Amino acid sequence: MHTLHFFKQLVTxxxxxxxxxxxxxVLARAMVEHARVREAKFVLEFGPGTGAFTGKIIEALPEDSGFFAMEVNSKFVDIVRNRYPSTNIVHDSATEASRYLQAQGRKSCDSIVSGLPFAAFNDELQDAILDEVGRILEPGGIFVTFTYIQAPLTKRGRNIRRKLFERFSSVTTSPIIWRNFPPAFLYCAQM
Ligand SMILES: C[S@@+](CC[C@H](N)C(=O)[O-])C[C@H]1O[C@@H](n2cnc3c(N)ncnc32)[C@H](O)[C@@H]1O
Known part of the structure:
Protein backbone atom coordinates (compact mmCIF):
# COMPACT_ATOMS: atom_id res chain seq x y z
CA MET A 1 0.00 0.00 0.00
CA HIS A 2 2.79 2.45 0.88
CA THR A 3 4.50 1.61 -2.39
CA LEU A 4 1.30 2.50 -4.27
CA HIS A 5 1.05 5.89 -2.47
CA PHE A 6 4.72 6.48 -3.18
CA PHE A 7 4.26 5.71 -6.86
CA LYS A 8 1.25 8.07 -7.15
CA GLN A 9 3.31 10.95 -5.74
CA LEU A 10 6.24 10.06 -7.99
CA VAL A 11 4.11 10.68 -11.09
CA THR A 12 3.57 14.35 -10.15
CA VAL A 26 17.71 -3.40 5.10
CA LEU A 27 18.61 0.11 3.96
CA ALA A 28 16.53 1.59 6.80
CA ARG A 29 18.40 -0.46 9.41
CA ALA A 30 21.76 0.58 7.94
CA MET A 31 20.75 4.27 8.07
CA VAL A 32 19.73 4.02 11.74
CA GLU A 33 22.89 2.16 12.70
CA HIS A 34 25.29 4.52 10.89
CA ALA A 35 23.46 7.58 12.22
CA ARG A 36 24.02 6.21 15.76
CA VAL A 37 20.38 6.76 16.63
CA ARG A 38 20.64 4.42 19.64
CA GLU A 39 23.07 6.81 21.35
CA ALA A 40 21.62 10.09 20.08
CA LYS A 41 20.22 12.92 22.18
CA PHE A 42 18.25 14.57 19.36
CA VAL A 43 17.62 13.13 15.89
CA LEU A 44 16.19 14.82 12.79
CA GLU A 45 14.93 12.97 9.72
CA PHE A 46 14.80 14.75 6.37
CA GLY A 47 12.41 13.46 3.69
CA PRO A 48 10.60 10.55 5.40
CA GLY A 49 8.40 9.88 2.33
CA THR A 50 6.00 7.11 3.40
CA GLY A 51 8.07 6.44 6.55
CA ALA A 52 10.52 3.72 5.48
CA PHE A 53 13.14 5.02 7.96
CA THR A 54 10.82 6.68 10.48
CA GLY A 55 9.63 3.52 12.24
CA LYS A 56 13.18 2.17 12.57
CA ILE A 57 14.33 5.51 14.00
CA ILE A 58 11.51 5.53 16.58
CA GLU A 59 12.29 1.92 17.60
CA ALA A 60 15.98 2.73 18.13
CA LEU A 61 15.60 6.13 19.78
CA PRO A 62 16.58 6.24 23.49
CA GLU A 63 13.67 7.06 25.79
CA ASP A 64 14.85 10.52 26.78
CA SER A 65 15.84 11.61 23.24
CA GLY A 66 14.06 14.03 20.93
CA PHE A 67 13.04 13.54 17.33
CA PHE A 68 11.13 15.14 14.49
CA ALA A 69 10.95 14.63 10.73
CA MET A 70 10.64 17.23 7.95
CA GLU A 71 8.80 16.49 4.72
CA VAL A 72 7.72 18.86 1.89
CA ASN A 73 5.08 16.62 0.30
CA SER A 74 1.70 17.03 2.06
CA LYS A 75 0.43 13.57 1.05
CA PHE A 76 3.51 11.94 2.56
CA VAL A 77 3.11 14.08 5.69
CA ASP A 78 -0.44 12.71 6.11
CA ILE A 79 0.73 9.11 5.57
CA VAL A 80 3.58 9.31 8.10
CA ARG A 81 1.39 11.12 10.65
CA ASN A 82 -1.16 8.31 10.29
CA ARG A 83 1.46 5.60 10.64
CA TYR A 84 3.18 7.22 13.64
CA PRO A 85 0.56 9.43 15.33
CA SER A 86 2.68 10.36 18.34
CA THR A 87 5.61 11.52 16.20
CA ASN A 88 6.18 15.13 15.21
CA ILE A 89 6.16 15.33 11.40
CA VAL A 90 6.83 18.90 10.23
CA HIS A 91 5.39 19.91 6.87
CA ASP A 92 8.26 22.06 5.63
CA SER A 93 11.60 21.91 3.84
CA ALA A 94 14.80 20.65 5.47
CA THR A 95 16.22 24.10 4.67
CA GLU A 96 14.10 25.40 7.60
CA ALA A 97 15.27 22.87 10.20
CA SER A 98 16.96 25.36 12.57
CA ARG A 99 13.70 27.29 13.00
CA TYR A 100 11.85 24.16 14.15
CA LEU A 101 14.70 23.10 16.43
CA GLN A 102 14.63 26.55 18.04
CA ALA A 103 10.88 26.23 18.57
CA GLN A 104 11.76 23.20 20.72
CA GLY A 105 14.28 25.21 22.68
CA ARG A 106 17.29 23.68 20.91
CA LYS A 107 20.04 25.05 18.72
CA SER A 108 21.49 21.75 17.59
CA CYS A 109 21.07 18.00 17.16
CA ASP A 110 23.60 15.17 17.11
CA SER A 111 22.17 12.91 14.38
CA ILE A 112 20.50 13.56 11.02
CA VAL A 113 19.01 10.76 8.92
CA SER A 114 18.49 12.06 5.39
CA GLY A 115 16.25 10.39 2.84
CA LEU A 116 16.63 13.39 0.52
CA PRO A 117 17.41 12.76 -3.16
CA PHE A 118 20.49 15.02 -3.26
CA ALA A 119 21.58 13.68 -6.66
CA ALA A 120 18.29 15.02 -8.11
CA PHE A 121 18.73 18.49 -6.51
CA ASN A 122 20.30 21.50 -8.24
CA ASP A 123 23.38 23.21 -6.77
CA GLU A 124 21.38 25.86 -4.92
CA LEU A 125 19.17 23.37 -3.08
CA GLN A 126 22.11 21.06 -2.28
CA ASP A 127 23.97 24.06 -0.81
CA ALA A 128 20.96 25.42 1.10
CA ILE A 129 20.37 22.07 2.83
CA LEU A 130 24.05 21.47 3.58
CA ASP A 131 24.33 25.05 4.94
CA GLU A 132 21.43 24.29 7.27
CA VAL A 133 23.04 21.01 8.36
CA GLY A 134 26.23 22.98 9.11
CA ARG A 135 24.23 25.36 11.32
CA ILE A 136 22.46 22.69 13.39
CA LEU A 137 24.74 19.66 13.64
CA GLU A 138 26.86 19.58 16.81
CA PRO A 139 30.63 19.06 16.58
CA GLY A 140 31.06 15.29 16.38
CA GLY A 141 27.45 14.91 15.19
CA ILE A 142 26.66 12.61 12.27
CA PHE A 143 24.80 13.23 9.02
CA VAL A 144 23.85 10.11 7.05
CA THR A 145 22.39 10.21 3.58
CA PHE A 146 21.96 7.46 1.00
CA THR A 147 22.48 7.48 -2.73
CA TYR A 148 21.81 4.98 -5.50
CA ILE A 149 24.87 3.25 -6.95
CA GLN A 150 24.46 4.96 -10.32
CA ALA A 151 24.30 8.52 -8.86
CA PRO A 152 28.10 9.19 -8.79
CA LEU A 153 28.02 8.77 -12.60
CA THR A 154 25.93 11.96 -12.85
CA LYS A 155 27.13 15.57 -12.43
CA ARG A 156 24.78 16.26 -9.52
CA GLY A 157 25.74 12.98 -7.89
CA ARG A 158 29.44 13.89 -8.12
CA ASN A 159 28.72 17.41 -6.84
CA ILE A 160 27.05 16.23 -3.66
CA ARG A 161 29.88 13.79 -2.99
CA ARG A 162 32.50 16.56 -3.40
CA LYS A 163 30.52 18.95 -1.18
CA LEU A 164 30.25 16.38 1.61
CA PHE A 165 34.02 15.82 1.55
CA GLU A 166 34.63 19.61 1.54
CA ARG A 167 32.24 20.46 4.37
CA PHE A 168 32.66 17.65 6.92
CA SER A 169 35.68 16.65 8.97
CA SER A 170 35.30 13.00 7.97
CA VAL A 171 33.20 11.16 5.38
CA THR A 172 32.96 7.40 4.98
CA THR A 173 30.87 5.31 2.61
CA SER A 174 29.10 2.09 3.53
CA PRO A 175 29.29 -1.14 1.55
CA ILE A 176 26.68 -1.30 -1.22
CA ILE A 177 23.27 -2.38 0.03
CA TRP A 178 22.11 -4.74 -2.70
CA ARG A 179 18.78 -5.51 -1.02
CA ASN A 180 17.23 -2.22 -2.08
CA PHE A 181 15.78 -1.10 -5.40
CA PRO A 182 17.92 0.36 -6.85
CA PRO A 183 20.95 -0.79 -4.81
CA ALA A 184 22.34 2.05 -2.72
CA PHE A 185 25.13 3.04 -0.36
CA LEU A 186 25.43 5.58 2.44
CA TYR A 187 27.55 8.65 2.96
CA CYS A 188 28.26 8.97 6.70
CA ALA A 189 29.54 12.48 7.33
CA GLN A 190 30.84 13.63 10.72
CA MET A 191 30.89 17.31 11.70
C1 LIG B 1 13.93 9.47 -2.17
S1 LIG B 1 12.42 9.89 -1.29
C2 LIG B 1 12.84 8.99 0.19
C3 LIG B 1 11.67 8.64 1.04
C4 LIG B 1 12.01 7.71 2.23
N1 LIG B 1 12.98 8.28 3.12
C5 LIG B 1 12.53 6.39 1.73
O1 LIG B 1 13.75 6.17 1.80
O2 LIG B 1 11.71 5.58 1.24
C6 LIG B 1 12.79 11.59 -0.91
C7 LIG B 1 11.82 12.30 0.03
O3 LIG B 1 12.33 13.60 0.33
C8 LIG B 1 11.26 14.55 0.29
N2 LIG B 1 11.85 15.87 0.06
C9 LIG B 1 12.34 16.39 -1.10
N3 LIG B 1 12.84 17.62 -0.90
C10 LIG B 1 12.69 17.88 0.43
C11 LIG B 1 13.06 18.99 1.26
N4 LIG B 1 13.66 20.07 0.75
N5 LIG B 1 12.78 18.93 2.59
C12 LIG B 1 12.16 17.82 3.11
N6 LIG B 1 11.79 16.75 2.37
C13 LIG B 1 12.06 16.78 1.05
C14 LIG B 1 10.38 14.03 -0.84
O4 LIG B 1 9.08 14.58 -0.81
C15 LIG B 1 10.42 12.53 -0.56
O5 LIG B 1 9.48 12.17 0.39
Missing amino acids: NADSIGAVAPSSS
Whole structure:
Protein backbone atom coordinates (compact mmCIF):
# COMPACT_ATOMS: atom_id res chain seq x y z
CA MET A 1 0.00 0.00 0.00
CA HIS A 2 2.79 2.45 0.88
CA THR A 3 4.50 1.61 -2.39
CA LEU A 4 1.30 2.50 -4.27
CA HIS A 5 1.05 5.89 -2.47
CA PHE A 6 4.72 6.48 -3.18
CA PHE A 7 4.26 5.71 -6.86
CA LYS A 8 1.25 8.07 -7.15
CA GLN A 9 3.31 10.95 -5.74
CA LEU A 10 6.24 10.06 -7.99
CA VAL A 11 4.11 10.68 -11.09
CA THR A 12 3.57 14.35 -10.15
CA ASN A 13 6.66 15.14 -8.01
CA ALA A 14 9.48 13.23 -9.68
CA ASP A 15 12.15 15.91 -9.05
CA SER A 16 11.64 16.18 -5.30
CA ILE A 17 11.14 12.43 -4.75
CA GLY A 18 14.03 11.15 -6.86
CA ALA A 19 13.28 7.46 -6.21
CA VAL A 20 11.13 4.78 -7.82
CA ALA A 21 10.10 3.02 -4.60
CA PRO A 22 10.33 3.38 -0.82
CA SER A 23 13.62 2.22 0.68
CA SER A 24 13.95 -1.37 1.93
CA SER A 25 14.07 -2.34 5.61
CA VAL A 26 17.71 -3.40 5.10
CA LEU A 27 18.61 0.11 3.96
CA ALA A 28 16.53 1.59 6.80
CA ARG A 29 18.40 -0.46 9.41
CA ALA A 30 21.76 0.58 7.94
CA MET A 31 20.75 4.27 8.07
CA VAL A 32 19.73 4.02 11.74
CA GLU A 33 22.89 2.16 12.70
CA HIS A 34 25.29 4.52 10.89
CA ALA A 35 23.46 7.58 12.22
CA ARG A 36 24.02 6.21 15.76
CA VAL A 37 20.38 6.76 16.63
CA ARG A 38 20.64 4.42 19.64
CA GLU A 39 23.07 6.81 21.35
CA ALA A 40 21.62 10.09 20.08
CA LYS A 41 20.22 12.92 22.18
CA PHE A 42 18.25 14.57 19.36
CA VAL A 43 17.62 13.13 15.89
CA LEU A 44 16.19 14.82 12.79
CA GLU A 45 14.93 12.97 9.72
CA PHE A 46 14.80 14.75 6.37
CA GLY A 47 12.41 13.46 3.69
CA PRO A 48 10.60 10.55 5.40
CA GLY A 49 8.40 9.88 2.33
CA THR A 50 6.00 7.11 3.40
CA GLY A 51 8.07 6.44 6.55
CA ALA A 52 10.52 3.72 5.48
CA PHE A 53 13.14 5.02 7.96
CA THR A 54 10.82 6.68 10.48
CA GLY A 55 9.63 3.52 12.24
CA LYS A 56 13.18 2.17 12.57
CA ILE A 57 14.33 5.51 14.00
CA ILE A 58 11.51 5.53 16.58
CA GLU A 59 12.29 1.92 17.60
CA ALA A 60 15.98 2.73 18.13
CA LEU A 61 15.60 6.13 19.78
CA PRO A 62 16.58 6.24 23.49
CA GLU A 63 13.67 7.06 25.79
CA ASP A 64 14.85 10.52 26.78
CA SER A 65 15.84 11.61 23.24
CA GLY A 66 14.06 14.03 20.93
CA PHE A 67 13.04 13.54 17.33
CA PHE A 68 11.13 15.14 14.49
CA ALA A 69 10.95 14.63 10.73
CA MET A 70 10.64 17.23 7.95
CA GLU A 71 8.80 16.49 4.72
CA VAL A 72 7.72 18.86 1.89
CA ASN A 73 5.08 16.62 0.30
CA SER A 74 1.70 17.03 2.06
CA LYS A 75 0.43 13.57 1.05
CA PHE A 76 3.51 11.94 2.56
CA VAL A 77 3.11 14.08 5.69
CA ASP A 78 -0.44 12.71 6.11
CA ILE A 79 0.73 9.11 5.57
CA VAL A 80 3.58 9.31 8.10
CA ARG A 81 1.39 11.12 10.65
CA ASN A 82 -1.16 8.31 10.29
CA ARG A 83 1.46 5.60 10.64
CA TYR A 84 3.18 7.22 13.64
CA PRO A 85 0.56 9.43 15.33
CA SER A 86 2.68 10.36 18.34
CA THR A 87 5.61 11.52 16.20
CA ASN A 88 6.18 15.13 15.21
CA ILE A 89 6.16 15.33 11.40
CA VAL A 90 6.83 18.90 10.23
CA HIS A 91 5.39 19.91 6.87
CA ASP A 92 8.26 22.06 5.63
CA SER A 93 11.60 21.91 3.84
CA ALA A 94 14.80 20.65 5.47
CA THR A 95 16.22 24.10 4.67
CA GLU A 96 14.10 25.40 7.60
CA ALA A 97 15.27 22.87 10.20
CA SER A 98 16.96 25.36 12.57
CA ARG A 99 13.70 27.29 13.00
CA TYR A 100 11.85 24.16 14.15
CA LEU A 101 14.70 23.10 16.43
CA GLN A 102 14.63 26.55 18.04
CA ALA A 103 10.88 26.23 18.57
CA GLN A 104 11.76 23.20 20.72
CA GLY A 105 14.28 25.21 22.68
CA ARG A 106 17.29 23.68 20.91
CA LYS A 107 20.04 25.05 18.72
CA SER A 108 21.49 21.75 17.59
CA CYS A 109 21.07 18.00 17.16
CA ASP A 110 23.60 15.17 17.11
CA SER A 111 22.17 12.91 14.38
CA ILE A 112 20.50 13.56 11.02
CA VAL A 113 19.01 10.76 8.92
CA SER A 114 18.49 12.06 5.39
CA GLY A 115 16.25 10.39 2.84
CA LEU A 116 16.63 13.39 0.52
CA PRO A 117 17.41 12.76 -3.16
CA PHE A 118 20.49 15.02 -3.26
CA ALA A 119 21.58 13.68 -6.66
CA ALA A 120 18.29 15.02 -8.11
CA PHE A 121 18.73 18.49 -6.51
CA ASN A 122 20.30 21.50 -8.24
CA ASP A 123 23.38 23.21 -6.77
CA GLU A 124 21.38 25.86 -4.92
CA LEU A 125 19.17 23.37 -3.08
CA GLN A 126 22.11 21.06 -2.28
CA ASP A 127 23.97 24.06 -0.81
CA ALA A 128 20.96 25.42 1.10
CA ILE A 129 20.37 22.07 2.83
CA LEU A 130 24.05 21.47 3.58
CA ASP A 131 24.33 25.05 4.94
CA GLU A 132 21.43 24.29 7.27
CA VAL A 133 23.04 21.01 8.36
CA GLY A 134 26.23 22.98 9.11
CA ARG A 135 24.23 25.36 11.32
CA ILE A 136 22.46 22.69 13.39
CA LEU A 137 24.74 19.66 13.64
CA GLU A 138 26.86 19.58 16.81
CA PRO A 139 30.63 19.06 16.58
CA GLY A 140 31.06 15.29 16.38
CA GLY A 141 27.45 14.91 15.19
CA ILE A 142 26.66 12.61 12.27
CA PHE A 143 24.80 13.23 9.02
CA VAL A 144 23.85 10.11 7.05
CA THR A 145 22.39 10.21 3.58
CA PHE A 146 21.96 7.46 1.00
CA THR A 147 22.48 7.48 -2.73
CA TYR A 148 21.81 4.98 -5.50
CA ILE A 149 24.87 3.25 -6.95
CA GLN A 150 24.46 4.96 -10.32
CA ALA A 151 24.30 8.52 -8.86
CA PRO A 152 28.10 9.19 -8.79
CA LEU A 153 28.02 8.77 -12.60
CA THR A 154 25.93 11.96 -12.85
CA LYS A 155 27.13 15.57 -12.43
CA ARG A 156 24.78 16.26 -9.52
CA GLY A 157 25.74 12.98 -7.89
CA ARG A 158 29.44 13.89 -8.12
CA ASN A 159 28.72 17.41 -6.84
CA ILE A 160 27.05 16.23 -3.66
CA ARG A 161 29.88 13.79 -2.99
CA ARG A 162 32.50 16.56 -3.40
CA LYS A 163 30.52 18.95 -1.18
CA LEU A 164 30.25 16.38 1.61
CA PHE A 165 34.02 15.82 1.55
CA GLU A 166 34.63 19.61 1.54
CA ARG A 167 32.24 20.46 4.37
CA PHE A 168 32.66 17.65 6.92
CA SER A 169 35.68 16.65 8.97
CA SER A 170 35.30 13.00 7.97
CA VAL A 171 33.20 11.16 5.38
CA THR A 172 32.96 7.40 4.98
CA THR A 173 30.87 5.31 2.61
CA SER A 174 29.10 2.09 3.53
CA PRO A 175 29.29 -1.14 1.55
CA ILE A 176 26.68 -1.30 -1.22
CA ILE A 177 23.27 -2.38 0.03
CA TRP A 178 22.11 -4.74 -2.70
CA ARG A 179 18.78 -5.51 -1.02
CA ASN A 180 17.23 -2.22 -2.08
CA PHE A 181 15.78 -1.10 -5.40
CA PRO A 182 17.92 0.36 -6.85
CA PRO A 183 20.95 -0.79 -4.81
CA ALA A 184 22.34 2.05 -2.72
CA PHE A 185 25.13 3.04 -0.36
CA LEU A 186 25.43 5.58 2.44
CA TYR A 187 27.55 8.65 2.96
CA CYS A 188 28.26 8.97 6.70
CA ALA A 189 29.54 12.48 7.33
CA GLN A 190 30.84 13.63 10.72
CA MET A 191 30.89 17.31 11.70
C1 LIG B 1 13.93 9.47 -2.17
S1 LIG B 1 12.42 9.89 -1.29
C2 LIG B 1 12.84 8.99 0.19
C3 LIG B 1 11.67 8.64 1.04
C4 LIG B 1 12.01 7.71 2.23
N1 LIG B 1 12.98 8.28 3.12
C5 LIG B 1 12.53 6.39 1.73
O1 LIG B 1 13.75 6.17 1.80
O2 LIG B 1 11.71 5.58 1.24
C6 LIG B 1 12.79 11.59 -0.91
C7 LIG B 1 11.82 12.30 0.03
O3 LIG B 1 12.33 13.60 0.33
C8 LIG B 1 11.26 14.55 0.29
N2 LIG B 1 11.85 15.87 0.06
C9 LIG B 1 12.34 16.39 -1.10
N3 LIG B 1 12.84 17.62 -0.90
C10 LIG B 1 12.69 17.88 0.43
C11 LIG B 1 13.06 18.99 1.26
N4 LIG B 1 13.66 20.07 0.75
N5 LIG B 1 12.78 18.93 2.59
C12 LIG B 1 12.16 17.82 3.11
N6 LIG B 1 11.79 16.75 2.37
C13 LIG B 1 12.06 16.78 1.05
C14 LIG B 1 10.38 14.03 -0.84
O4 LIG B 1 9.08 14.58 -0.81
C15 LIG B 1 10.42 12.53 -0.56
O5 LIG B 1 9.48 12.17 0.39
